[in-house]
Amino acid sequence: MKIGIVGLGFVGLSLTSVLSSKGYDVLGIELDEKKCKKIINGTTPFFEPGLEKILKIGLKKKLKIKNNFSLIKNCDLIFVTVGTPQNVNGEIDLSIIKNAISTIGTNLQESGNNPIIFIKSTVVPGTIENVILPILEKKLNKKAGKDFGLISNPEFLQESNAVKNTKFPHVIILGGHQTKFMIKAKKFFEKLHPNIPITITNYQTAEMIKYANNSFLATKISFINQLSNICQKIPGANIDDIAKAMGLDPRIGKLFLNAGPGYGGSCLPKDMKALINFANSSGIKPTLLNAVEEINNKQLEQIISIIKEKLGDLSLKRITILGTSFKPNTDDIRDSIAVELIKKLLKKKAKITIHDPKAINNTKNIFKNKINYGKSIRDSLSKSQCVIIMTQWKQYEKLNNNDFNYMTKKLVIDCRRMLIKKELNVEYYAIGLGKEK
Numbered sequence: 001m002k003i004g005i006v007g008l009g010f011v012g013l014s015l016t017s018v019l020s021s022k023g024y025d026v027l028g029i030e031l032d033e034k035k036c037k038k039i040i041n042g043t044t045p046f047f048e049p050g051l052e053k054i055l056k057i058g059l060k061k062k063l064k065i066k067n068n069f070s071l072i073k074n075c076d077l078i079f080v081t082v083g084t085p086q087n088v089n090g091e092i093d094l095s096i097i098k099n100a101i102s103t104i105g106t107n108l109q110e111s112g113n114n115p116i117i118f119i120k121s122t123v124v125p126g127t128i129e130n131v132i133l134p135i136l137e138k139k140l141n142k143k144a145g146k147d148f149g150l151i152s153n154p155e156f157l158q159e160s161n162a163v164k165n166t167k168f169p170h171v172i173i174l175g176g177h178q179t180k181f182m183i184k185a186k187k188f189f190e191k192l193h194p195n196i197p198i199t200i201t202n203y204q205t206a207e208m209i210k211y212a213n214n215s216f217l218a219t220k221i222s223f224i225n226q227l228s229n230i231c232q233k234i235p236g237a238n239i240d241d242i243a244k245a246m247g248l249d250p251r252i253g254k255l256f257l258n259a260g261p262g263y264g265g266s267c268l269p270k271d272m273k274a275l276i277n278f279a280n281s282s283g284i285k286p287t288l289l290n291a292v293e294e295i296n297n298k299q300l301e302q303i304i305s306i307i308k309e310k311l312g313d314l315s316l317k318r319i320t321i322l323g324t325s326f327k328p329n330t331d332d333i334r335d336s337i338a339v340e341l342i343k344k345l346l347k348k349k350a351k352i353t354i355h356d357p358k359a360i361n362n363t364k365n366i367f368k369n370k371i372n373y374g375k376s377i378r379d380s381l382s383k384s385q386c387v388i389i390m391t392q393w394k395q396y397e398k399l400n401n402n403d404f405n406y407m408t409k410k411l412v413i414d415c416r417r418m419l420i421k422k423e424l425n426v427e428y429y430a431i432g433l434g435k436e437k
């Protein structure tokens with residue numbers, strides 16, 4: 001059995017590496033020549049813990065990486081994992097996936113193969129039935145469900161946990177018609193992931209499950225962020241104790257209750273916008289989702305108001321940002337709240353120095369020489385008048401009085417409450433912590 005994986009981003013490359021390292025015969029397709037070359041040489045084009053190691057194992061087995069679709073015709077299972085980026089109006093842009101589907105169709109035309117095509121890319125309900133299926137049926141002059149399989153198979157992996165989540169997903173969703181292809185798909189996943197629940201449903205429901213998950217996660221974050229803003233007005237209140245107690249209620253669960261500067265990344269903000277847009281266009285006013293998004297958009301104001309109160313006019317004030325990646329253990333800065341913060345502070349003419357253990361190069365691509373890049377944490381704090389901890393990198397837990405000694409004003413804003421238990425000779429503010437009177 002040959003498996004083709006189209007698009008080698010976080011989802012595609014993780015699946016490619018995990019399957020090939022297990023010995024499956026995998027063909028990975030990435031059209032970007034630079035990325036493709038790196039992957040062929042066993043280097044991942046982005047930082048993801050543990051991924052390079054299993055990619056290399058896969059490459060020593062049967063894994064083939066190509067930057068064209070010609071070999072896709074030999075594949076029995078084809079996973080489409082290309083991006084569906086955001087359009088300016090909040091809709092998702094389907095051009096990349098339409099192109100990929102159309103090219104897969106063209107390449108399958110001549111082959112006698114009847115593959116199953118799995119759509120892992122995040123698409124709004126109705127896209128598979130109304131957009132993807134017609135392209136394939138027309139190109140192939142064949143019927144989905146009868147001559148080839150087409151199944152929605154949304155992905156739930158988290159960046160920085162991609163390998164683990166790919167090896168041990170919490171659920172497998174298979175959306176589509178109940179055909180021989182669905183039976184085959186179920187067998188494949190039962191073998192790959194014994195004991196993991198498989199939910200079989202139709203296309204639209206499977207597509208919606210993905211948005212349901214991500215919008216609920218965003219809701220949890222905005223909920224705890226709103227509570228944390230309230231806590232800041234209650235002397236001595238501590239959002240982490242509240243989240244911990246709430247999390248012990250099995251009906252609530254402890255995950256995604258970590259208050260901070262707001263959710264970022266390439267998924268939650270985009271998927272929230274797409275779902276809001278989809279609801280509006282379906283005639284449903286998404287009141288709750290709008291509020292979740294609004295809370296997220298305003299969360300940075302919490303930080304900016306503390307800085308302004310303490311530093312006054314920000315022009316030429318030296319501010320250090322610790323962490324620009326959208327979360328720890330990744331170099332991804334897409335839709336990172338820290339990047340937003342830097343943009344806002346630059347508008348106020350502040351002088352910014354940043355530190356990040358992995359995301360410096362990506363940050364340089366955006367800000368070039370408009371900001372400074374610290375060589376070490378201490379270097380980035382030197383002569384600074386304010387430091388803001390944005391990303392929960394482990395390294396920042398170790399910060400101590402010696403590190404802050406070199407600051408000209410010792411103002412620390414800890415968006416992740418990493419230093420809360422330390423005795424520090426600094427003026428300390430934390431999101432979600434009510435200042436004692």
Ligand code: UGA
Pocket residue numbers: 122155156157158159160214217221255256257258259260261262263264265266267268326327
């Ligand atoms: C998210 C989902 O968690 C995955 O299940 C999903 O597959 C993925 O999107 C996707 O759609 O591809 P990811 O974007 O990797 O995964 O990041 P998350 O771990 O969800 O974090 C998103 C943001 O929320 C980060 O900025 C993080 O700092 C923030 N966050 C998360 C909080 O502020 N508090 C929390 O308690 C959890």
